[in-house]
């Protein structure tokens with residue numbers, strides 16, 4: 337069995353190769369280690385390997401981890417991203433504990449997060465979740481809905497819009513993966529014209545990282561390849 341440290345090195349190697357292939361700088365793409373369902377010991381191992389950005393999907397579990405690591409020697413380097421669906425009654429916990437939220441798809445959620453973000457903390461950095469597969473059952477807004485939601489969020493004081501996130505349908509071939517990601521990247525470029533702080537595209541997972549990076553991803557979200565398979569039935 338390979339260690340978390342080795343896995344991280346391997347994923348970073350894949351990111352570097354993908355950036356070289358499309359002529360981008362290796363440090364223009366950040367690795368977000370998705371640690372949902374994994375114990376704090378696994379995160380500890382990742383931190384020891386120099387990984388500081390973590391993504392969590394479940395509010396209470398994520399909050400427990402943020403609290404656990406709030407006394408860690410490297411706590412100031414850690415960056416916590418909430419990437420799962422947010423129910424209204426959980427926005428306060430997210431606003432009080434996380435640095436980033438990738439999964440904004442409603443004005444109401446954004447407004448609650450801004451209202452509940454403690455002013456003693458830096459503004460919450462947020463991304464709009466786009467549903468690139470146009471599946472009614474999935475969370476996320478359409479690309480056409482992005483400008484209106486962006487305009488609302490830009491007026492909110494305690495959250496800062498940084499870009500877009502998407503979880504596309506698993507597409508098997510590179511070309512369709514790339515086309516979906518490129519549409520998102522084009523929309524981001526449009527947003528940048530109005531909002532100068534926008535710079536982030538959270539897209540690309542294990543199976544579609546290369547296409548996402550070629551299209552302009554700045555954050556790839558990787559879980560299993562770092563921490564191993566998840567066991568939802570028997571949470572550690």
Ligand SMILES: *Cc1c(COP(=O)(O)O)cnc(C)c1O
Pocket residue numbers: 370372393419420503541542557558559560561
């Ligand atoms: C779980 C999850 C990931 C990571 O998935 P893996 O297949 O474990 O790499 C990435 N993004 C989101 C939004 C997730 O929920």
